[in-house]
Amino acid sequence: MTRFLIISLLLIVCNSCALKTTEGLRAVEVTNAEVANPYFSNTDIDYVYKAKIEIYGKYVGGILIIKKVEEDSHRVVLTTEFGNKIFDFLYKGDSFTKNFVLEDLDKKIIVNTLQRDFKLLISERSKVEEQFATKGQQIYKSKSNNRFNFYFFDEKSVILKRIIQTSKRKEKVEIVFTSKRNDLAQKIRINHSNIKLKIDLNYFNKN
Amino acid sequence: MHKLYFLVAILFPPSVLSGQEIAMSVSEIASFKEQVAVSSKSTTTIVSDFVQYKHMDFLANDIETSGKLAFKAPSLVKWEYTEPYQYSVIFKEDKLLINDGGTKSDVDIGSSKMFKKLNELIVDSVKGNMFDEDDFTISYTKTSKGNKATFKPRDKKIEGYISSFELFFNKKDGAVQEVKMIEPSTDFTRIVFSNRVLNSKVNDSVFNN
Numbered sequence: 301m302t303r304f305l306i307i308s309l310l311l312i313v314c315n316s317c318a319l320k321t322t323e324g325l326r327a328v329e330v331t332n333a334e335v336a337n338p339y340f341s342n343t344d345i346d347y348v349y350k351a352k353i354e355i356y357g358k359y360v361g362g363i364l365i366i367k368k369v370e371e372d373s374h375r376v377v378l379t380t381e382f383g384n385k386i387f388d389f390l391y392k393g394d395s396f397t398k399n400f401v402l403e404d405l406d407k408k409i410i411v412n413t414l415q416r417d418f419k420l421l422i423s424e425r426s427k428v429e430e431q432f433a434t435k436g437q438q439i440y441k442s443k444s445n446n447r448f449n450f451y452f453f454d455e456k457s458v459i460l461k462r463i464i465q466t467s468k469r470k471e472k473v474e475i476v477f478t479s480k481r482n483d484l485a486q487k488i489r490i491n492h493s494n495i496k497l498k499i500d501l502n503y504f505n506k507n
Numbered sequence: 508m509h510k511l512y513f514l515v516a517i518l519f520p521p522s523v524l525s526g527q528e529i530a531m532s533v534s535e536i537a538s539f540k541e542q543v544a545v546s547s548k549s550t551t552t553i554v555s556d557f558v559q560y561k562h563m564d565f566l567a568n569d570i571e572t573s574g575k576l577a578f579k580a581p582s583l584v585k586w587e588y589t590e591p592y593q594y595s596v597i598f599k600e601d602k603l604l605i606n607d608g609g610t611k612s613d614v615d616i617g618s619s620k621m622f623k624k625l626n627e628l629i630v631d632s633v634k635g636n637m638f639d640e641d642d643f644t645i646s647y648t649k650t651s652k653g654n655k656a657t658f659k660p661r662d663k664k665i666e667g668y669i670s671s672f673e674l675f676f677n678k679k680d681g682a683v684q685e686v687k688m689i690e691p692s693t694d695f696t697r698i699v700f701s702n703r704v705l706n707s708k709v710n711d712s713v714f715n716n
Contacts, residue, residue: 346566350592352607361594361607369565381572381594382586383561383688383696384668400692403667504591505570 321450321464321471325432325439332428335440335451337460339477339485340422343368348505349488351378354498362386364501366422374422387411391419413497417490420449420465421475437461447472458482470494528655531647539647539654540638542681553578555703559588563694576700582630583714597714598630604716611716643672652685653678667691 340347347366353359365377373392379385388399396415405411426442426449433439433455440451444465452462459482465473471493478487490499531539554577561570574588574595587595597604603614631639638645643658658672668690675685682703689695 344567346568346570348570350594350608352610359607359610359612361605361610363561363570365563365566365570367565375565377563379561381588381596383559383570385690385692385694388692502592 319466319469319471321466322432325434328431328433330428330431332431332440334425335428335442336425337421337423337451337463338483339460339479340366340368340374341424342483343370345484346505348503349501350504352500352502354496356496360386366418368422376418376422387414389415389418391422413492413495417473417499420444420463420473421488421490423449426451527651528648529650531649531654535649536647539676539681543638543676546681549706550578551580551706552709553703553705554707554709555700557586557701558699560697560699561694562697564692569697577709577713578630579709579711579714583711584630585714595716597716599714604714606716613716650675654681 345367349364349366351362351364353362361381363379363381363383365375365379367375369375370392373390376387376389376391377385378387385400385402387401387405390397390399396419398411398415401411423444426444428440429443429448430441431439432441436455438453438455440453442449442451446467448466448468450462450464450466451460452464453460459479460477462477463475464471473493474489474491476489476491477485479485484503485501486503488499488501490497490501492498554575556573557576558571558573561572563570572588572592573590574586576587577583577585582598584598585595593606593608595606601616603616605612605614638656642662643660645659646657648655648657652675654676656674656676658674660666660669660671669688670691670693671689673685673687673689674683675687676682677684682705684700686698687695
């Protein structure tokens with residue numbers, strides 16, 4: 301009886317420590333060496349979004365601007381609706397520069413979280429570690445420092461639908477794209493599992 | 508070489524090179540201030556369309572948004588963006604009432620000295636009544652776009668966000684036509700007013716969220 305209890309307890313514990321991202325997925329042979337996020341890869345486009353941010357019950361609106369400024373660089377800027385900058389980040393290769401952050405927001409935990417979220421959003425190419433498949437979807441797993449990124453593509457349209465970033469055991473951040481084209485996301489939602497932070501983006505630029 | 512100078516001189520006369528900005532004389536400043544004071548004193552309400560251009564050097568195009576502005580003396584202001592999204596903010600007493608496409612929120616600015624200052628600036632710049640030498644060093648010039656007043660904040664904290672404000676006034680009636688806020692990075696926001704209606708009836712309910 302005791303043995304049975306221990307075994308079932310162990311089973312429960314192990315089950316809960318398995319990453320839920322890969323639940324129901326079947327591992328397949330890696331066919332693509334790289335996985336690409338196409339949404340912010342065109343240097344000619346000003347990617348301009350209306351942003352709605354909910355952070356610990358507080359609401360902040362603004363305009364999020366993403367621009368690929370050079371082959372390996374992106375600017376990510378959030379302004380208020382009046383155009384005043386809230387933050388201004390520069391990503392160049394693996395380096396990150398905080399050009400400007402509004403004083404009230406300039407706290408390590410906030411900047412690090414935003415820095416990591418937008419890095420995940422704009423990262424263009426990553427080496428595929430594992431590949432999975434499920435009905436109608438191809439999933440590519442890549443490694444990023446001590447975290448893992450899972451890219452979910454619609455099999456037929458080859459449109460990137462979701463990115464989930466996880467630690468070894470837990471999902472941390474999910475980015476959901478709503479897109480009719482495979483190179484531009486009309487709507488983006490960034491959602492955190494462990495902190496109360498949600499970012500909604502709506503593409504509005506005319507060009 | 509001389510030929511080149513000659514060509515440059517013809518193509519770009521000095522007035523073009525300097526953006527046709529000429530400093531006002533002391534008497535011109537006085538009469539300009541008087542004109543703006545008279546116009547702002549007689550203004551009880553303003554309703555106007557506006558187009559906002561956000562310029563950032565790294566962008567291919569300025570970000571263009573537009574909408575309507577309503578002002579009611581002494582200090583009620585509503586900025587309502589209608590294109591390409593719905594967003595409005597009402598400055599009312601010590602609060603900002605925000606409606607972001609149906610998501611309503613309010614921000615208490617009573618405790619924030621800087622926000623208060625910014626709010627004053629917005630109200631005053633809409634009215635054109637903004638000649639407080641305690642807070643700004645002000646310079647006055649005449650340009651092709653009208654009379655121009657440039658405000659540089661004295662407060663170091665505000666200076667960290669905005670290096671200067673430029674207000675362009677209609678030469679005829681002293682009304683504000685354009686506001687430009689320039690950041691320390693030289694990126695700027697330019698708001699251009701049009702279809703301005705003065706002293707029409709504006710209900711208080713316009714300023715409810």
